[in-house]
Each structure stands twice: as structure tokens, then as C-alpha cells.
Amino acid sequence: MxxxxxxxxxxxxxxxxxxxxxxxxxxxxxxxxRKKGGEPSTFLVYQDNVVALIxxxxxxxxxxxxxxxxxxxxxxEGLPKGKTINLDTYCPGYTRQQIKRLKAVVKQAVS
Numbered sequence: 357m358x359x360x361x362x363x364x365x366x367x368x369x370x371x372x373x374x375x376x377x378x379x380x381x382x383x384x385x386x387x388x389x390r391k392k393g394g395e396p397s398t399f400l401v402y403q404d405n406v407v408a409l410i411x412x413x414x415x416x417x418x419x420x421x422x423x424x425x426x427x428x429x430x431x432x433e434g435l436p437k438g439k440t441i442n443l444d445t446y447c448p449g450y451t452r453q454q455i456k457r458l459k460a461v462v463k464q465a466v467s
Contacts, residue, residue, distance in 0.1 A: 397423070401432045402443035402462040409461075425465040 359369040368377035376384065396408035409423040416422055432440070441447060443459055450458075 396426070397439065399428075399432075399435045399440045400425075400443060400458055400462050401435070401440060402459055404432075405462055405466050406430055406432050406435070407462045407465045425461050427465040 362368050362370055362377035362380050363375050364380040365377060368379065370376065371378050371381060374381055394410055396410050398409040400407045400409065406428040408426045408428055410426055411421050412424045414422045432442075441450075441458065443455060443462065447455060
């Protein structure tokens with residue numbers, strides 16, 4: 357009986373039900389987790405498009421946290437109300453310039 361080898365390192369036998377050994381499978385999973393980022397802090401909804409703002413761990417010159425926009429292929433109905441900003445309606449507490457920048461972020465993520 358021949359042992360099936362890992363597709364990446366070709367040295368170690370595959371884990372049960374996988375194409376990779378335990379080591380290479382763990383490295384792939386860690387890379388996918390790192391690439392995804394963290395938990396979204398805010399959701400933007402504009403013209404039926406949903407964008408998640410994920411903190412990227414950096415800060416600008418004013419000390420404000422920077423975010424990475426990620427377009428989500430989902431409906432806006434299931435989003436938490438406290439974290440969602442609907443840019444199709446009036447948003448109290450935001451200036452016109454802030455709303456324009458948020459809409460530009462959504463348009464950039466869509467294109």
C-alpha cells in the first residue's frame with residue numbers, strides 16, 4: 357500500500373481527507389486567516405451595495421485608525437443595526453464631507 361504524499365512538500369504523508377500534510381495545511385489556513393483581516397467594525401450600505409470597514413492596525417497622522425474596505429456579496433437586512441451606516445438616508449452626526457468620503461469608499465470598492 358502506497359502512502360499519498362503532500363502536494364506542497366512531497367515529503368510527508370497527507371492528513372486524513374486532505375491534500376496536504378498537517379504542517380502545510382496549517383500554513384495555508386494561517387495565510388487565509390491573515391489575508392481575510394479581522395472583524396468588520398462598520399458596515400456601509402449605499403445603493404444596495406454593502407461594504408465592510410475592517411481595521412488594518414495602522415493609524416494616520418491624527419491618530420485615527422485606518423480601515424480597509426471589503427465589498428460583501430450579501431443583503432443588508434442581516435447586518436447589525438448599531439454597526440451599519442445607511443448612506444441612502446439622512447445620517448445624523450456626520451458632516452456632508454464625511455458622507456461624501458464614505459460614498460466614495462463604497463463606489464471605489466464596487467468598481
